[in-house]
Amino acid sequence: MVRFIIRRLLGSLGVLIAASIVAFGIFFLIPSNPAVLYSGRTSSPATIQATKVRLGLNDPAYEQYYHYMKGIVVGRDFSSGPGDVNHCPVPCLGYSFKSNEPVTSILWSRLPVTFSIIIGAAVLWLVSGVAIGVLSALKRGSVIDRGAMIVALAGVSLPVFFTALILLKLVSYDWKILPNVHYVNFADDPLNWARNLILPWIALAFLFSALYARLTRATTLETLGEDYIRTARAKGLPERTVIGKHTLRAVLTPIVTIFGLDLAQGFTGAILTEKAFGFVGLGQTAVSAVDQSDLPVVIGVVLLSTFIVVIANLIVDLLYGVIDPRVRLA
Amino acid sequence: MSLTKDGPTPPPATARRGFLDVRDLVVHFFTDDGVVNAVDGLSFSVEPGRTLGIVGESGSGKSVTSLSIMGLNRGRGTKISGEIWLEGQELISASTEEIRALRGSKMAMIFQDPLSAMHPFFSIGAQISEAYRVHNDVSKKAARVRTIELLDRVGIPSPNTRVDDYPHQFSGGMRQRAMIAMALSCDPRLLIADEPTTALDVTVQAQILDLLRDLQKEFNSAIVLITHDLGVIAEATDEVLVMYAGRGVEYGPVKELFAAPEHPYTWGLLQSMTRLDRKDQDRLRPVLGSPPSLIHVPSGCPFHPRCPYDAQAAPASREIRPNLIETTPGHQVACHLEPAERQRIFREEVSPGL
Structure with missing residues (x-):
């Protein structure tokens, strides 16, 4: 019975990870720029660049995924530079692009x-x-x-x-x-x-x-x-x-x-x-x-x-x- | 042993009734294709401590007969008539509730395939205890003790632990033993075993038959053993009823039936039996043709289309349905051939090939 539960639990975990990868893939698959979406269409290039840094969008995809997943488990700090730290508590799913509320x-x-x-x-x-x-x-x-x-x-x-x-x-x-x-x-x-x-x-x-x-x-x-x-x-x-x-x-x-x-x-x-x-x-x-x-x-x-x-x-x-x-x- | 004549006149009410006495049983099923004459005028009786074997092909009405005794085919679209007496009580006219109370207590049944006949989601012990507790007002604990005793009695090793196992954890033979334990839980006076060994391998078959015989000695119950295996009949029964198309065609003591069978269908069954002592060049001779449709039963003797001696009995065999008639004391045959002629054919033509 214990083995049965462990096996099913591991299977469930696998499904969750697979789903998260697919969901996260949306970020990279849809033809839009998250930084622009976040900052608003009329933002200056400088603002957009700052947003990119802040959201970590310049990192490679796997690193972004890692940060995202880590955020869910241990929380995450968004920062565009020293003195500007925004702590997003566990489980952190980021912020809405529209309302800026925590997801x-x-x-x-x-x-x-x-x-x-x-x-x-x-x-x-x-x-x-x-x-x-x-x-x-x-x-x-x-x-x-x-x-x-x-x-x-x-x-x-x-x-x-x-x-x-x-x-x-x-x-x-x-x-x-x-x-x-x-x-x-x-x-x-x-x-x-x-x-x-x-x-x-x-x-x-x-x-x-x-x-x-x-x-x-x-x-x-x-x-x-x-x-x-x-x-x-x-x-x-x-x-x-x-x-x-x-x-x-x-x-x-x-x-x-x-x-x-x-x-x-x-x-x-x-x-x-x-x-x-x-x-x-x-x-x-x-x-x-x-x-x-x-x-x-x-x-x-x-x-x-x-x-x-x-x-x-x-x-x-x-x-x-x-x-x-x-x-x-x- | 009271042998009733298979005729239109019912036996006088004063006649001594057997312990289980089936008289002129008729079971018809009304289906979309027509009326199925599953059992069509069947009579037999069994006494305590004795075993009656009912043998016949698939669709000859063996199982329907047993289900009728148990009252398990009383659904819509079924018409049952005749009489079934069990220790002085008539079962066909009994109410559903009366017959339910008898089921499992006074009469019990063992089924062919013990895997499908046991509920897959309840433990063996729970299923046996349940059977015991329906008819006996005892605590769960007492029922469990009784269950373990029963499992031990039918030869299941370490019954204390096996009692909590599920049917799929038992082997085929063990399952059938458990089924027997379930059937015996209330010491039934009548035990109906519907092909109890068909789904089991040969070594286990013998063990199960031995077990049934031992238990019969112990409880003095009457057993009706339904099978299509003549080997089982030879080994385990006292009397035999050979069924064909819903009727008895030959009925008598088992020794008599094997030594001097008189119905061509019985000969056919014996000839199609596998035997070790048969010479290699002798081939099995199956009964030609297939069992008749029970919706359109052949006229006259229902066996006539397949009977190798039909020509000798024609035209009566094609027009008149023969009744079971006594040829020697205790031995009845339903055949249009003259008794002397039947005995001659068996002696000279059939017996040498067996």
Whole structure:
């Protein structure tokens, strides 16, 4: 088990480093001059040169990468000469070209918004998807099954922004059940936080819930045909144990696996959801940073989301080792 | 041993019932392609301490019969009729809950492939304890003690530690032993073993059969052993029922069946059996053709399209379905050939080639 964890941890670290190299490569691949972007288009050549020194842009690429990575781990000092030292604390991701704010604090303020959307939506789609899928499988061919699968088909086909706008139009504007949706800090007012997030959660979860319902239904039907389910019945177990314990246990294993991957997908979905509901989260931040060539912010968002996805997958891997005893030996 | 006649008239209610007494069992599956006549009028009985072997090709209705006894194929699209008596209780008319209570306690089943028949995500011990605890109100700890005893009884070394292993950590033979331990957890009176040795290699097969025999002596249970392996039949059973297309075609004591089989299909099975003492130039003679479709069962004797002696029994064999009729005491055959003629054919044509 320990070896399993160590191996997975090392693998995760590798993924993170690879992602950081690719993200950092953007600096050198896009046809723009970071120093000009930072100083502003109308700056004098002298200012631009000073910026280059300050940001270390004259160094070779690998050295710049080294400084950047070192900044994340131990912090970094930006300096254009003696007496002008700007310490950027750990984890240092540099400064926004546009607002001059530390990237770390920008991300830090936007992360809770995206996180709130994803976590809530993930719980919603996992629970509803699995529940609907199992129910459909047990009542195969019934009205419930057909109805659920038609809705699921719609869910798979509708893009997030469309669902979001329909929800806003109906629930928020027409019926005024949840008017004036905006983000509220969880710490400030948990109840309002949840109430305002209901629509974004539904919008994002609808698509995934539909996918999960279909997957769960298929897996459940397959599992119900397995020999070990017949064995469970042959033991004389009550049907609720056969379904709730033996079947569900087998069904959840592949679900947990794709759940880790879908959390990453959820990030993409969250961008659209944020946009549709006017929340300023990581997604919005990333989109406007790209628009404005605000490279440090772009890299910061990429690294942060990679980090989160890697962590999510790591957790899933470890969880998988617990759920499926056969994995431990592998 | 009560041998019921395979005919339209049910035996009188006063007739003594066997411990397990299956009477005129009919199982039909309604599918998109038509009605599958999986079992079509099957009768047999087994007494405690005795072993009945059911033999036949794939699709002859062996497994469906066992699942019907266990009440495991009561789904939609299945029609079961006839009677199954287990120690005086009728199972086909019993409620789902009644039959569930019997399953695993009074009657238990061992399946063909012990790897797929055990849940991959629960430990062996957990699965056996669970079987024990469904029918016995005991603590987890007591169930665990019982489980370790059982594992020890079926010959699993160091059961104290193996109890926490998962099925994939067991070898095939060990898994089947664990399956047997699970089936025996509540001391069942009836044990149905559906091809228990098919997925195992030959040396392990013998061990498992020995184990079943020992346990039978110990618990005096009735065993129904389903197999397509005549070697297993010869080694482990007292009576044999040969099934073809959902019906019994020959039924009798195992010695009688091997010494003087009378049904052409039984001959075919014996001829296609591999034997070490066969001369090299003798080739195996398989039963020609393939098992009949159970949706469109051949008219008359369902074996007639494949029967080498069909011409001698025609036209009756193509029109009338033969019933199991006693030829010698305890030995029943469903064939249109005259008994004397069957015995002659076996003596003169079949036996020398075996």
